[in-house]
Amino acid sequence: MTEPKTPDAATPADPAKKHGRDGKSNATIYDIARIAGVNASTVSRALSKPGRVSPKTQKLIEDAAAELNYHVNPFARALPTGKTNTFGLIVADITNPTFFDIIRGAETTATERDYTLVLAESAESPATELTAARRLMATVDGLILASPRMDDDNIRALARDKPVVVINREVEGVPCVVPDVHKGLSEAVRSLAGNGHRRIAYVAGPPQSWMSERRWEGVQAACEWSRLEAVRLESTKPTVDGGRQTARDVRASGATAVLTYNDLLAIGLMQELQAAGITVPDQISIVGFDDIFGADFTTPPLTTVRSPLGECGAGAATRLLDLLHGTGEPAGTLSVETELVLRGSSGRILSA
Amino acid sequence: MTEPKTPDAATPADPAKKHGRDGKSNATIYDIARIAGVNASTVSRALSKPGRVSPKTQKLIEDAAAELNYHVNPFARALPTGKTNTFGLIVADITNPTFFDIIRGAETTATERDYTLVLAESAESPATELTAARRLMATVDGLILASPRMDDDNIRALARDKPVVVINREVEGVPCVVPDVHKGLSEAVRSLAGNGHRRIAYVAGPPQSWMSERRWEGVQAACEWSRLEAVRLESTKPTVDGGRQTARDVRASGATAVLTYNDLLAIGLMQELQAAGITVPDQISIVGFDDIFGADFTTPPLTTVRSPLGECGAGAATRLLDLLHGTGEPAGTLSVETELVLRGSSGRILSA
DNA sequence: CTGCTTTTGTCAACCGGTTGCCAAAAATTG
DNA sequence: CAATTTTTGGCAACCGGTTGACAAAAGCAG
Known part of the structure; x- marks a missing residue:
């Protein structure tokens, strides 16, 4: 049983002696040390650097930990090491379903690698996003x-x-995971x-959206190759309502097919065109x-270019953990x- | 400038003296103490219990903190207090849109009350859920x-x-936030x-779902009042596919209106009935x-009983923080x- | 068997805050 | 002005781990 070398007031008291372990207090490495008959630093090494103690001591400590149902205190571990086995994920809009497979993919990888995911959103605001990021950075x-x-x-x-x-x-200078729009757009x-x-119309997303520009560039490149007019x-906004609002412009453009920045725009556009008596895809195709x-x-179900969002989330989490x-x-x-x-919302145009 | 009273080896070294604060090291309360000319414990009190120090000292400390761009280390604070200003939210299925607004509501309240939300999912498994809960409990x-x-x-x-x-x-014995199904179901x-x-059919949810039972009881009570047959x-599962699979049973039941456990079942049911040439709502109403x-x-848009899920999320977060x-x-x-x-999927039955 | 090297457990300082206790200073009362 | 009370800042122990340095024990080579 370990004793302090110099049990005067200047020597830190043995915390296990200090605390009664009755009731719901959780075990600490001092408790394990007492049962195993070693120093608390040996317990710490056994739990976090198993090779650094002898097999015999290792077993003593693991048995004692199991007996006490010991769980490491994550704050105590984080204080000297700075590690918490968590990572943060900030999404622009938590109710935008684009993000849900991203979250799912990241969460799946987090669980597999024994990490915890912390979620926050930026509400499409750069300032809010930076504030949330700085705040998360303190703990993840x-x-x-x-x-x-x-x-x-x-x-x-x-x-x-x-x-x-x-x-x-x-x-x-920062690692990224980005869907390659070219393959899907080319196919579309x-x-x-x-x-x-x-003649194909592209309905763009938010002006500050990097991805909307890439998609427009992809549409142009694919149209150039297929000798189509783009x-x-x-x-005004990348939502169902935003899609509804573009219906008039789409009609006026003379395009017989529309590619949109995202599915929400496509769905709103489809609803508005159908409300105007236009048949999709017979009179206009929507992707x-x-x-x-x-x-x-x-109705008809939407043809769309699938981004493998779950893969994006999982891929980003894997890159981060690596x-x-x-x-x-x-x-x-x-x-x-x-x-x-390919679903029902795109097809051969039937009426001129 | 404070000095240790007895600067021998047994006295803890001043950590600020220890660390050069060049580069990216963050300021600590010892740095603030040095600049403000007070003890670190006074700084801690000023930052976490403002009334416990004099106004003059308070201002010195706040000015120094601002000058150093000081941010409290959440692990150091959590170790003695156990407080992290975070709470966890576990949902059954992160891609089930029922949870979108719950998460959004909880996140909004978290941000308003200066808390961080940690998200996890149970993948509909009681064992996985308990594991996730125990793990989150260590830090939230x-x-x-x-x-x-x-x-x-x-x-x-x-x-x-x-x-x-x-x-x-x-x-x-546990605080709960539950949608009151009766009002919405009575209206429906x-x-x-x-x-x-x-004659109304109720398509039930998962056998172990508490909410599905409450909804069935609500349907029964409302039908009894209106003298309808339920x-x-x-x-088999509370998904679009699960809804498709019930179409045959719905037809066989002779019901002219269907209420489902959730929207996914309703959507799947509608798709399958429409694929069978049945017109909604003319031949059957779906809610x-x-x-x-x-x-x-x-198409038509789904009539549904709205659970105020955002309010549920926000209400639960508020109860927890209270x-x-x-x-x-x-x-x-x-x-x-x-x-x-009321949307287009329910209406007057037109053909017997 | 001796000298040298490696292994292993202990010591104690540390991570960055919080807080009970104490004493000095300030304020109040008679 | 003196005695008493209140306020305020400092001391140092603590929260529960981690880890560099050191010394004793164990192992190995000559």
Whole structure:
């Protein structure tokens, strides 16, 4: 049984002696030390660096820990090491279904790697996002930003503090996971070209959205290849209502097929056009983006370019955890492929 | 400038002297103490118990803290106090849109009250849920369980450790937030009765779902009042696919109106009936429950009994935070009202 | 068997805050 | 002005782990 070498007032009291362990107080390494007959530092080493103690001592300590139903106090461990086995995920809008598979993917990886996910949202505001990020940084080991709205410099500044991974945007000097829009868009435009469409409208997303620009560039490149005409229309917001509001512009554009920045715009557009007596896809084809929850509820169900959002979330979490464990790439972009999901909202145009 | 009274080896070194504060090291209360010319314990008091130091000293310390861009280390604070200003939320299925607004409501309240939300999911498994709960309990101040799948005894055991609030279920001895199904269901049944329906089918949710039983009881009570016939049908799972699979039973039941355990079942049912050439609502009325994201994407848009899920989330978070601050009710149920949202999927039956 | 090297457990300082207790200073009362 | 009470800042122990340094024990080579 260990005794303090110099039991005068200046020597820290044995905490286990101090606390009665009756009732619901949880066991500490001092309790284990007492039962196992070793020093608390030996217990700490046994639990966090198993090879650093002898097998015999290791077994004594593990048995005592099991007997006491010991669980490490995460604050006590975090204070000297700074490690909490948590990471943060900030999404732009928690009710936007684009993010739910991202969250699901990140959560799945977190659980597999014995980490806890902490969720926050930015409400589409760069300032709120930065505030949430700084606040999370105090307690988490690393951070994932999904469709971040803050500028690149702020993202890099955060990444100087702790590892950061970005989803749906490329930031120089920071590791990113980005859907490769080209494959899915190429498939979409090829499908529309094959169905006889000649003029395609792209309904853009928020002006500050990096991904909306990439998608527009993808649409242009694919249309150029298929020798189709591409026209760009703006939307006021990336929501169902925003899609409704673009219906008039879409009609006026003369396009026979529409590709939208996201599924919500496509769904709103479809609803408004149908309310105006226009038949989808006979009179106009509509293709959305992301394949969110509910995209197949519409009549006809929405053709869309699926972003593998679960893979994005899981991929970002894996990159972050690899960085935390010293095995990751500190910069560069991981691309995940998009693909066309053909449903009923796109097809051959039937009436001129 | 404070000096240690006895600067021998046994006296703890001044940590500020120890650390060079160059570069990215963050300021601590010892740095503030040095600048303000007070003891670190005075700084701690000034920052966490402002009235306990004199106004003059308070200002010195606040000015120094601002100058150093000081932020409290949450682990250091949590170690002696056990407080982290976080709470956990466990949902059954993170991609089930029922939880979107619950999460949003909880997150909004968290932000307003200067707390951080930690999200986890149980994947509909009681064992996984209990594991996640125990793990979260180590670091959060309290916990919200949304549609929990574990049994009442386990919930009460968790609540003995730290405050717990339950959503969508009543547990004796634990504070709960539950939608009051009666108002919304009464409105729904009244509406159907007014439209001439006489026989109503209820498509139930998971066998272990407390809420499904309450909804069935609500349907029965409302039908009894309106002198309608109520028949109960089982589903294999509470999903769109589960709804599709009940279409045959619904047809066979002879009911002219269907109320489902949730919107997903209603949407699947509608899709399958429409695929069979049955017109909604002319030949059969369909009413869902919860008013989830996407419920109005269908054609016709889904009539549903709206659970105010955002209010549930916010209400649960408020109850939890009130408990944490000693002002809350330690048990009992907070009811939030449901209401009928009439859309196009229910109406007068046109053909016998 | 001796000298050298490696292993292993202990000591105690530390991480960055909180807080009970105490004494000095300030304020109040008679 | 003196005695008493209240206020305020400092001391140091503490929260529950981690870990560098050190010394004793164990193992190995000559």
